[in-house]
Amino acid sequence: MSDPFYITSAIAYPNGKPHIGHAYEAIATDAIARFQRLNGREVCFVTGTDEHGLKMDQTARGLGRETRDLADEMSSYFKQMCATLDISADHFCRTTADHHHKASQAIWKRLEANGDLYLDRYEGWYSVRDEAYYDEAELTEGEGGQKLSPQGTPVEWTVEESWFFRLSKYEKPLLDFYAENPEFIRPDSRKNETVKFVEGGLKDLSVSRTSFDWGVKVPGSENHVMYVWLDALTTYISAIGFPDDTEEWRKFWPASVHIIGKDIVRFHTVYWPAFLMSAGLPLPKMVFGHGFLLSRGEKMSKSLGNVVDPMALAELFGVDALRYFLLREVSFGQDGSYSPEAIVTRVNADLANSFGNLAQRTLSLIYKNCEGYLPAIHGHHADDQALLELVGNAVSKQIPAHFDDLAMSQALETWMQAVFACNAYVDMQAPWALKKTDPQRMETVLATLFICIAQLAIAVQPIIPGSATKLLDQMGVPEDVRNFANAGSHWYSPLAEGGFQIAQPQGLFPRLELPAEEEGGA
């Protein structure tokens, strides 16, 4: 088990409860992590919550609560979401943890030691009401020449003491890095945006705040807290031990991939690598900016009232159904659309009808006609060979290649084609008819199907771990076979000859029904 694979999702900003976008990212990241484990890599998967910053502080104050208290509560919802959705994270990190503060201060000191931090003044148009600075170009002019923020609140020219990071110094190194590492930013559209942005020139970055104190204290400037992003990004290294020289740190850094939303690509592809360069640390190998989930093609927002609670969806349709839908229907990297009809249609067609029914009809035939004992193989026909080859090729080559490329929807498309081939094979061979005409042939056909179904279940584990495991359990497939390296090994005959007997098969993928329409609007 060498070849470490370190993957992170973004750490969520918990000033609200988790929404479907958080669930989507967690599920996608989890599927990749699970795939790599089954692919023989030693995996570390980190997720968590990013709890500092102005907004958390404001939200808590608005509720009349202690910020820390609110953070504890909100973070727990995200942790709970991970548990519910079968997210196999190795570490759930909170930026409020002591070790994380220590790590953030350590990286700060490294930037400082490298001469990249200097104290200056941040000047700009500041809205007291929004507690935010705005660019001149964003402002509008109200009555009497009063300058207004995009939110329509008054702004005034404000000067604040701030530490700056010499981001400008890294313009060239970053561009060189992008050029030398074409896979660093994916998909390409995000890379273009980033390159153009950096080519446009980088200004030094204000990396401390004095206007609030909910954050990591700047070493030596106790009235400053660190810019939230500097602290948040540090999670990726503090999670595995930094600044301590731990075994995990040595094994897993630099990260294999950071999975993030397309809205925070810049922080991960400009600021983060610049910070790391300054700190003298290796850079992550890849940053992948996935798309957004739209509700019937529209952005989800509180004002539109179309925000979807992922817990409710999991409750309604099942965790694996939700996971399958999101990863099959949405091309990873692009925006995707969600609707109850779409999930019901997709899950019924693929999981219930095609794959679930394939397993059910095959296992039922074995249960009824072979007393549950796995049938012997009496020499394969060309049809059997063709199917075994098609499924074997999909499971051992094509599907892992797609997963490795983070193309989960394509992996599943390939998977479905193999499922279709199995169904076509069942119909053509008609083992129920062979029962009377050629029992031995029936046994071979059922054995062939059993092998294929097991392989398909093994391959789909990263997507629907719960159901796949249940099916493999029903089928008695040994643990050490349940990975990409061994799925195609010679495990069937030993299992059959060992006298394994299946119980009466239980359907694992129930057909979904469209939930009844909500009554009356208003």
Place this chain on the structure above:
RNA sequence: GGCGAAGUAGCUCAGCUGGUUAGAGCGGUGGAAUCAUAAUCCAUAGGUCGGGGGUUCAAGUCCCUCCUUCGCUACCA
């Protein structure tokens, strides 16, 4: 405004470096089968590949232009 992405069958989308009759799934239609979660399999549905122009022996696939939608254009995260 600048830069970029996208516009392909009713729906959701594949189509890499240009090359035989433009593909898949879902839906629709017609058959077959009855082992199975009324699931499955086979066949099929006549889309000027956003409009126009151009390059080429050959363009959905390259160039120009127009239309439409979307993203980025730094200090909330």
